[in-house]
Amino acid sequence: AQTVTQSQPEMSVQEAETVTLSCTYDTSESDYYLFWYKQPPSRQMILVIRQEAYKQQNATENRFSVNFQKAAKSFSLKISDSQLGDAAMYFCAYLSGSARQLTFGSGTQLTVLP
Amino acid sequence: EADIYQTPRYLVIGTGKKITLECSQTMGHDKMYWYQQDPGMELHLIHYSYGVNSTEKGDLSSESTVSRIRTEHFPLTLESARPSHTSQYLCASSHLGTDNTEAFFGQGTRLTVV
Numbered sequence: 001a002q003t004v005t006q007s008q009p010e011m012s013v014q015e016a017e018t019v020t021l022s023c024t025y026d027t028s029e030s031d032y033y034l035f036w037y038k039q040p041p042s043r044q045m046i047l048v049i050r051q052e053a054y055k056q057q058n059a060t061e062n063r064f065s066v067n068f069q070k071a072a073k074s075f076s077l078k079i080s081d082s083q084l085g086d087a088a089m090y091f092c093a094y095l096s097g098s099a100r101q102l103t104f105g106s107g108t109q110l111t112v113l114p
Numbered sequence: 115e116a117d118i119y120q121t122p123r124y125l126v127i128g129t130g131k132k133i134t135l136e137c138s139q140t141m142g143h144d145k146m147y148w149y150q151q152d153p154g155m156e157l158h159l160i161h162y163s164y165g166v167n168s169t170e171k172g173d174l175s176s177e178s179t180v181s182r183i184r185t186e187h188f189p190l191t192l193e194s195a196r197p198s199h200t201s202q203y204l205c206a207s208s209h210l211g212t213d214n215t216e217a218f219f220g221q222g223t224r225l226t227v228v
Contacts, residue, residue, distance in 0.1 A: 037219075093217075101162065101173075103159065104156070
């Protein structure tokens with residue numbers, strides 16, 4: 001079974017600064033998908049960014065980018081120019097190549113300080 | 115916003131009662147999931163489905179059951195609620211193929227069993 005590990009239960013960042021959230025995963029598959037989801041307080045979980053394992057180029061969505069290290073099985077999220085609205089619980093998730101189960105890490109609570 | 119809905123949003127119920135948590139999506143997604151989110155915010159997959167009449171148990175053992183009689187509807191039932199079932203339950207859906215792997219989440223049902 002695949003496992004996803006987020007070793008930082010809590011992180012904080014000053015507004016306008018940059019923060020990196022860590023994620024590692026364990027799999028024997030070569031084809032899979034990785035995601036970062038955001039869950040604001042009392043609101044729906046939404047997708048932040050997605051990475052296909054077969055793509056070497058790191059995914060980027062505006063202020064959000066990832067550092068995907070396939071050999072190291074590492075998938076970190078970088079948030080640039082942090083905003084107060086970025087405060088949320090962030091989950092790293094893994095989807096197998098067969099697109100069957102979606103497995104989540106334990107989450108990182110991000111606080112943005114004004 | 116995603117077109118996936120969960121009802122009720124909040125439920126307080128006595129021990130031994132039978133309850134059904136509703137989840138519906140209007141996106142035509144084949145895959146649907148139920149996650150249990152504990153107070154530490156970690157998400158555990160308890161059930162998933164690939165389509166009508168297809169249901170599978172997830173990684174976390176659960177006394178709940180699910181059914182998938184219609185594509186858009188994936189209800190979760192507890193025959194006899196217990197205090198240990200107190201948790202937040204999140205429903206999600208996605209396309210079956212690997213072309214579009216994003217999962218969309220409902221707002222969740224906060225269940226309290228007293």
